Amino acid sequence: MSTALSFAPVAAPTGEPLRLAMQRLWLTGQVLPAGARLVVQHIFQSEEERPLEVIYSFPLPRDAALRRFRITGDGFETHSELKETEEAVKAYEKGLAEGSLSALARQYGDGIVNLTVGNIRPKEKVTVYLEVLAGVELRDDGFRFRFPFTLAPAYHARMRAAVTEGEGEVELPADEFGDVILPRFRKDASSLHEVGFELSVLHELPVEEIGSPSHSIRVRQPAPGSARVALAPERDVPNRDLVLDVRFRETRAQVLAGPREGKRPFAIIVPSTLFGPAAEAPRRTVMLLDRSGSMAGEPIAQARKAIEACLAVLSDQDSFVLVAFDDKVESMHRAPVPATREERERARAFLKKIDARGGTELAAGVREAARLLGGEGDIVILTDGQVYGTEDILAQARATGVRLSCLGIGSASQDRFLSLLARETGGVSRFVTPRERVDLAAVDLFASLGRPVATGLTAEGVQPEPPRFVFAGTPVLLFGETENHGRVDLAWDGGSLSFDVPPGDAETGEAVRLLRGSRLITDWESRYPKEEAVAPLRKRRQSRVAERLLELSRTYGLASREMALVAVVRRAGDRPGELPETRVVPVGMPQDTEFQAYFPHAAPMLASLAPPAMAAPSARKIVFDAGNASIEAAAPVRPGRLTRLMRRAREAPPAASGDSGLIDLAALLEPDGGMPGGSPEERAARTVAAVLAFVAGGHSSASGAFRLHVARLVEYLKSLSPAAGPETLWIGTAVQAASSGKAPEGAWLELARRPGAGWKELEKSAQP
Amino acid sequence: MTLAEIAEASGLPARTIRFYIARGLLRGPVKGGRAAAYTEEHLERLEEIKSLQARGSTLAEIARLPGGPAKESVLPPATSWWQHAVAGDVIVWVRADASPWRTRQVRAAVEEFARRVQPAGNEGRKE
The missing domain is CATH 1.10.1660.10 (Multidrug-efflux Transporter Regulator; Chain: A; Domain 2)
Structure with missing residues (x-):
């Protein structure tokens, strides 16, 4: 038998059905390897006796811009217009005063958008379909797509946080942030609007796997070149980003293009492997660790381990310094020091003292890191990026002239900010969820830094400009437009490549043109001087940034802070002058972010004591079927390795998993590349075991997060001159395994970590 | 004004x-x-x-602070509930934020209860 089931939020003290102003947020659209073209459905339902004005705040994903919206309801459908922001606000207010249904999508600093829908009539349902362009995080073998279903609270020195009725509230200074309205934050998102998605992933390269470390997904491949990815359960709650990983079976350049008005807009993705190997040079690195309160728990514990493992890659010729920041900056040394064993031990002791506390004064951390580096080298930041006033931080980071690479950690996106921080300074960024292995991602990122595979890139007809540096693992994305000759030449210091731009189809051409526009707008938004951001229109018109944003918005038909989207629906029965009831849509605290980290004086939540009313007239019907929660996949797509990795990490304590063991192992490497030991024999045997342990874990000298560790261990083995016999054979086996990626069976990890282990133990560890 | x-x-x-x-x-x-x-x-x-x-x-x-208007109604803290319509005349409510094992336990009990309160003549019918 089965029972009919529905979901009905109610007010705890009274048991009355709760009136949600926004009922549903549903994401659809197409995800391409160069970016996504999305439509976000927002369903607003009034249960009020008065007209309603609803404000929904959300953050833009990386490289994103709003294109247009459509507002529909019983007997009407209207499309938005793109107007200069102040004109759009005036049109919205006029429509509201006249009693008409009005909607405004307006962008503020930090990529926050307020979607405001006013004069929703009593008991009326209104749907807004908002079209959004968004970028993706590219990797040589695929990409990661991230979409925010909630907004993370963040830190600002002048912000005010309070707890009202058990919910967190954040207020920002109006002189810096204008009239942006932020949502209230709920500890428990289960009584909020439902969220979900159904996306098409369009691809030319064959897909190896599609996975999600954030949601249970269902993947189908209805046709070659197109996969459908949907939320497996019927609905979800708004407490984390959607993260999708798409990995291709092969690594090669991809060119997306299509005809448009006699030209051919294009996007070219060039894998880093096409630029050749990295040049050898000593590394100079500042590891900058965010120790703010929001990093408390697993993120900071993993970040500490990750730094230890990254330091293990360094040799005596390399130098480093550790800096930790919250609202104070603490550095381990006054200048980078050689990565000797003693210094790494000191670093380990320094890290042990680092716990999470305080605010996130990222700019101060970056300034100190840049000062220590003295203009040469890399800063690697491990942070959740949860800060307001990001444009100011970006300006300060650009001014230092130092390259920044970012490892973002969080379940709610600050991806837009961290990707800008890295790109604007010439570095690379990765963003992981706290339920993935942060330490593995850090080691992987670190392995690609320090030595670019190419510098000095130039290409005609390409805008924005190509990046200054290319690092292993991260491809180059070029946007541009050609006449119909269809060829793009890319040159760099010591090399060049040419790409044919195919005729393509009009839909792809339009998609890449819009993605280029949203990327350019994002870049310029980040250059807003703080003092101009909320200046009056007359003053702002003189701003170079505002002028450029207006031009870009008009050229591409995309919103920015200078232009907003507005629609007014005039209907019979509009009642001028009636004041609507204003409601702000609350959001859930991001998963794995402590409520107390932002709202420390939280009053205890009211317990639900009253029995609920017997019937909820507006209850939503939910089909409950546990079988839907599994991942269904049709060949050749299968659930992602990251998903499995995440699941494993969730199921087992981190210290017990194999990857944790490898992190610990990586941290043991000596500056000469070998394992520690009391004698040359012990060191050699444990180094062989370490190579085999890494290879058995899926890492070779060319691939995997620990590729640099494997390469250094192999270098050490090659430098030895063992006596003939089993030693030579074992070293040969390890060198061969590192290049082939295949290791014989054996308890290698345990042996590599055991002090006193030698050749005899190695023989015993090998399993027949 | x-x-x-x-x-x-x-x-x-x-x-x-x-x-x-x-x-x-x-x-x-x-x-x-x-x-x-x-x-x-x-x-x-x-x-x-x-x-x-x-x-x-x-x-x-x-x-x-004093000086403002009398406080207008604000949304009370929310809880969410699953509604099981176990029969035409019976609805069972269960807190939606219970732990998964508790949800499973309650759901099994609700299903058992649903079987017992079926109107006469429906007992053996499969839905």
């Missing part, structure tokens, strides 16, 4: 003023509909709110 006029006079956007009214910081207009009007008293209150904010008060704190 109309809303547009008080917005102009106070330097605050109209949407912010509506938000303050909904938030219980400011009284609503003195009349309704087309004749909705705001007075000097409203303007003074807006100036007071701005000044209190500049001195570090949060909107929640300002709303609690």
